[in-house]
Structure formats: C-alpha cells, structure tokens
Amino acid sequence: MKIIESNLSFGSMSRRSKTNRIILHHAEASTCTVQDVHRWHKNNGWAGIGYHFFVRKDGSVYRGRPENTVGSHAYGSNSDSIGICFEGAYMTETMPAAQKTAGKELVAYLKKKYGISKVQAHRDVCATSCPGTNFPFSDIAGSSGSVSVTTTPSKPATSGDAWVRRLQTECNAQGFSKQAVDGIAGPNTLAGCPQLGRTSRGNITALLQERLNTLGYNCGAVDGINGVKTQAAIKAFQRAHNLVADGIVGPKTWSKLLGLS
Ligand SMILES: [Zn+2]
Structure with missing residues (x-):
C-alpha cells in the first residue's frame, strides 16, 4: 500500500x-x-x-x-x-x-x-x-x-498546457521573460517568445518544431535545428494562417502558434 x-x-x-x-x-x-x-x-x-x-x-x-x-x-x-x-x-x-x-x-x-x-x-x-x-x-x-x-x-500541482509550460520555462531560463509558468498562454507568454530567424537553433526552436509537428506541419525530427524541413513547415503554417510566409517566427507567428489570434 x-x-x-x-x-x-x-x-x-x-x-x-x-x-x-x-x-x-x-x-x-x-x-x-x-x-x-x-x-x-x-x-x-x-x-x-x-x-x-x-x-x-x-x-x-x-x-x-x-x-x-x-x-x-x-x-x-x-x-x-x-x-x-x-x-x-x-x-x-x-x-x-x-x-x-x-x-x-x-x-x-x-x-x-x-x-x-x-x-x-x-x-x-x-x-x-x-x-x-x-x-x-x-x-x-x-x-x-x-x-x-x-x-x-504528492505530485506537484500543474496547470494548463504542458507544451506552453515548457515554453514558458525555457523563455524564462534564456532570459527572454520572467513570467509565471502556468501553462496558460497570454500576453506575457507572447512577449517572452524571441524572434526565431531562418537558421535558429536551440531549445526554443525544438519547442517550435514540436508544436508544428503536433499541429500537422511536418518538421521531421525535433532536433532544435531550423533546417530545410523546418523552414518549409514554418512557411506552410504561415500561409495557412494568412501571414507573410517568410520563414521567420516573430510575434504574429508566435501568436498563432500559441492560439492567441
Ligand atoms: Zn464522521
């Protein structure tokens, strides 16, 4: 027992x-x-x-x-x-x-x-x-x-969406934000997401890949490397959401990824 x-x-x-x-x-x-x-x-x-x-x-x-x-x-x-x-x-x-x-x-x-x-x-x-x-x-x-x-x-209390929670944690860890890790995407979460250029690398890029894969845009392996497949997935996502398909993940793209707009 x-x-x-x-x-x-x-x-x-x-x-x-x-x-x-x-x-x-x-x-x-x-x-x-x-x-x-x-x-x-x-x-x-x-x-x-x-x-x-x-x-x-x-x-x-x-x-x-x-x-x-x-x-x-x-x-x-x-x-x-x-x-x-x-x-x-x-x-x-x-x-x-x-x-x-x-x-x-x-x-x-x-x-x-x-x-x-x-x-x-x-x-x-x-x-x-x-x-x-x-x-x-x-x-x-x-x-x-x-x-x-x-x-x-006992299990620690968790809330919201697990992916959002990990993104919030990572943005805090990298110094882009000092936000509550509550798994609920809001303005502070959006403000804390850095712009990812066409050749970005790292944990936030990996989280981006994970989200795109979940949403049905195939980035291939979640390796934290913004390569050819990831670029194609980002552009397809942007086109589908009537954004400029430039492969750069800025506030407008993050907002769609977070489900805020
Ligand atoms: Zn009693």
Whole structure:
C-alpha cells in the first residue's frame, strides 16, 4: 500500500499521547479530494483536515493531519484515536472495490503498527449516521494481517498546457521573460517568445518544431535545428494562417502558434 504525502499546511495541533482505536468516517460528499476536506475544515476554524488519513474511491490513500497529533473527527473521542475518512456518501452510494481494499489494508496496517484491534464507526461514539448505512463497516473494521507500506510525495500541482509550460520555462531560463509558468498562454507568454530567424537553433526552436509537428506541419525530427524541413513547415503554417510566409517566427507567428489570434 502507498500513502501519498499531501504536503498540507496546518495550524497548531497537540500531540496524541495514546492510540487505542481507529474511527471510520465517510466524507458525505460523492467526489472530493484531501485538499477539499482540508479547506472545509480550515473554514471551520480548525488547524486543517481533521482526519489522519483520506481514502479516495480509486483506492489511493492520502495522509491528512500528522499521524501523531490529536485529530478533529469524533467529538469526545479524538484524544486516543486515529481518524480515517472515505471519499463518498455512503448513506446512498456503494463503495467501489478499490476503495474497500485500500481501506482494509490501511486498517490492518494501523492495527499492527499500534498493537490495537478496536475499530469504531463515527456513529458508535457520536450522534451521527456517519459513515452511512451502506458503508462496509465489518469488512473494513475486521481486516488484519501484514501490509507493507511505502510513502510517496504528492505530485506537484500543474496547470494548463504542458507544451506552453515548457515554453514558458525555457523563455524564462534564456532570459527572454520572467513570467509565471502556468501553462496558460497570454500576453506575457507572447512577449517572452524571441524572434526565431531562418537558421535558429536551440531549445526554443525544438519547442517550435514540436508544436508544428503536433499541429500537422511536418518538421521531421525535433532536433532544435531550423533546417530545410523546418523552414518549409514554418512557411506552410504561415500561409495557412494568412501571414507573410517568410520563414521567420516573430510575434504574429508566435501568436498563432500559441492560439492567441
Ligand atoms: Zn464522521
């Protein structure tokens, strides 16, 4: 099983001095991420997500608040428990198999790690229907055995178009711009694209070749060398967009390549 480190930032929390039990919850939301729950709980004025773990429907397991801190998930029962929340609304939904498997593995792992066997539903300790009548409680709570666990950092947030992001990064690296790398082409992106002459070379030429190839103008190999084939592709692109077909990639050609005009 893999635990994905969520890299969330928390307010102050106190350390939990004992761990006697695990308490299970559902999010009561059909689709949500650990970041969503973290935001909701911060909006409650809490230090951050109240659960120690968050299990998504696809079976991925995310870390919530640090495992050794007091949670904020079951009023009156937080000081000696670990809280696990499952994405979904299990008053009405049926849990996907991948999520159930992940939940069983996580419970078995925590039982063994802390030498405990007690697993409760939120409804066992508070006046609530959580985690829902369809939640497969006995399957998950009854799980035990050895599970090997690895941790993995969460993927960095990315946005926009991957090619635009790489172009922005390269234009910044070469000193043509100091723009946000957000993958979204805009005026700053256009302003940061240097004019490429008929015999240009380098990483930006390679990015140009990649874009032209993607758009159906065949530059051949993406080698960063503006040769005969690349020149023909640039001119064909310019003709198709009613630009002067001079083989020089200036602002008007970049604007078309970036989809800005
Ligand atoms: Zn709950």
